[in-house]
Amino acid sequence: MGLLSSTPQHQPTSDDNAIVTSSTNNSTTPDDKMAAAPGRHSDNSLSLADKSETIELQLRATQSSAVHKDDLHLDRDGRDSIADGQVTDYRTYRRRWFGVAQLTMLNIIVSWDWLTFAPVASSAATYYNVTETSINWLSTAFLFSFVVVSPVTIKILHMGPKLSIMVAAALVLIGNWVRYAGSHSSRGGTYGVVMFGQILTGLAQPFVLAAPTRYSDMWFSNRGRVGATALMSLANPFGAAIGQLVVPFMVEKPSQMSQGVLYVSIISSVCALPAFFIPAAPPTPASASALTSKLPLVASLRTASRSLELWLLLIPFAFYVGFFNSCSSLLNQMLNPYGLSDDEAGIGGALLIVVGLVVAAITSPILDRTKAFLPSIKCAVPLIATAYLAFVWMPETRAVAGPYAVLSLLGAASFALVPVALELLSEMSHPISPEVTSVLAWAGGQLLGGCFILISDALQAGPDADPPLHMKKALVFQAVVALLVAPLPLCLGLFGRADKVSLRRVRSDTAALSA
Incomplete structure (x- = not known):
């Protein structure tokens, strides 16, 4: 057997959690062989499921091979290593929570940036001397910015999550202070400057919103x-909730718009600065699937586009995210005509x-335990559709009980769906890198969200309707x-087609742990 180089063994530190497992692998994992083999990337006759089955067979074959005593030798430090392979310790590290905290803060603040103006649309329109439709465009432009930069996001995330997080932090910092530059006077603001800053913060969103699956794939085990x-x-969406709840109290009249933008800019800066200090990657992999060499981007996109199962999940995910974004942006305009206040x-x-968060x-x-x-x-999707149907009649009750009940149901079902759908997309598409399906799913949601805002605005009733400016058609x-x-x-x-929805990363990790 040919001699393969041995990876230096990581010494446990106080930062380490307990070792998840130690597994003896060849230096090239079965998944790596699958991804790196000539002709595999271009073999369009193989379905994603076929490729996964081949990977699984290779993995089992590798794990069934015995490691003989003659294959062992002492390295320079006097430790055992394997002459034709390497011993891999699968570990998780406490430092991963620093990155989790930073991604969490950035996702909160970038969503709050999105809804800085929509919850106080009338005051913002007066302050910037524009119509409420123009204020809606601040939200719409933010969503469309996601789509524009999505190809770059996939490329950067493919290199690792840290660079993506730093790019987002830089855009958040610049975008927020540009917005304040257009809002520094209490007597009125400059709409064009604010729009430019809003677009910059919108460009930041995909770099952090699509990063969680990539980050968890690198730093966490399947548990x-x-x-x-x-x-x-x-x-x-928690950041959106903060925006919906806090901004109306920060901006109670048009002249307070300037200080509202300033407060958000300061908070954004505090949340963004630590992003430049997060660790880039764990010293040793968290799981066997983390060792897998991912398919190249072109091959990933080609494979994903031909998977029926991915489309069956991507399409409803994008539509429901789009409606969630549209509903969050226009909720005030949906309820105000029926006598409900901004608060x-x-x-x-x-x-x-x-x-939804609860x-x-x-x-x-x-679900982490049960998979x-x-x-x-299949339980969450019918609840979401039913909630949107019920909400058609809720504003007409002219009371808060009905809208609050339906919005709570909608939030519960939607939030239960999001992380599970993202993880299932990653599982079904393995060995495609997780950021590919994540960016596609979120980009579709942001694009449709922007389109739904425009459609809803066009469907809004006129000032002579009863009640004036209601959005019943948009709700329908x-x-x-x-x-x-x-x-x-x-x-x-x-x-x-039950085999097409198997959890491929989980199978790979489980097989490695049982070896």
Whole structure:
């Protein structure tokens, strides 16, 4: 057998958690062989499931091979190493929580930046001397910015999450202070400057919103990925809840718009600065699947585009994220015509998110243990569609009880869905790098969110309607579309295609642990 170089063994430090496992592998893992073999990338006749099955067979073959005593020798430090392979310690490190905390803070603040103006649209319109439609464009431009920079995001995340996080932090810092430059006077602001700053903060969003799956894949084992992804991803709508709830109290009249933007800029700066000091990668891998060499980007996109199962999940995910973004941006304009105040609408927006966070905090650890990803998705999707249908009639009640109840249900189902859907996309698409499906899913949601805001604005009733400027048609539109896409994820695993929704990373990790 040919001699392979041995990787230096990492010495445990006080930063280390307990070793998850030690596994003897060849220096090139079975997954690596699959990804690196000539012709594998270009073999379009193989489906994603076929490739995964080949990887699984190679993994089992590797793990069944015995390591003989003659293969061992002492290295320069006097430690045992393997002549034709290497001993890999799968570890998790406490330092990973620094990166989790930083991604969480950035996702909170970038979403708060998005909703700096929408919760006080009337005051913002007066302050900047524009219409409320122009204020809606601040939210819409933010969402479209995500789509524009998505190809760059995939490329940067493919190199590792740290660079992506630093790019986001820099854009957040610059964008916020540009917005304040256009809002520094209490007598009025410059809309064009604010729009430019808003676009810069919008460009920051994909670099942190799509990063959690990549980060958890690198730093966490399969027993912690869902929880980590949930914490980092759901911080984004939590920031929207803060914006919905806090901004109306910060900006009670047009002249306070300047100080509101200043406060958000200061908070954003404090949250962004630590991003430049997070660790780039763990010293040793957290799991066997983390060792896998991912498919190149072009091959990844080609493979993903031909997977029916990925589309059955990507499409409803994008539509529901789009409606969530649209509803969050326009909630005040949906409720105000029926007598509800900005503060009451803000509380409704906060309930939409806070209840969802509580439910996600309960379900994510359970799903980390059970891996019941598909059943949970099939339960959440009908609830989401039903909630959008029920919300059509809630503003007309002219009371807070109905809207609050439906928004709470919508938030609970939506937040339970997000981390599970992202993890299932990564599992079904393995060995495609997680950032590919994550960026595609979020980019679709942001693009549709921007489109839905424009469509809803166009469907808004005129000033002569009863009540004036109501958005009943927009509510009907989102309910109908939400119901139309609901059957798609319910078809996953049916019609003899159960093997297409297997958890490939989990299988790889489990096989390595049992070796």
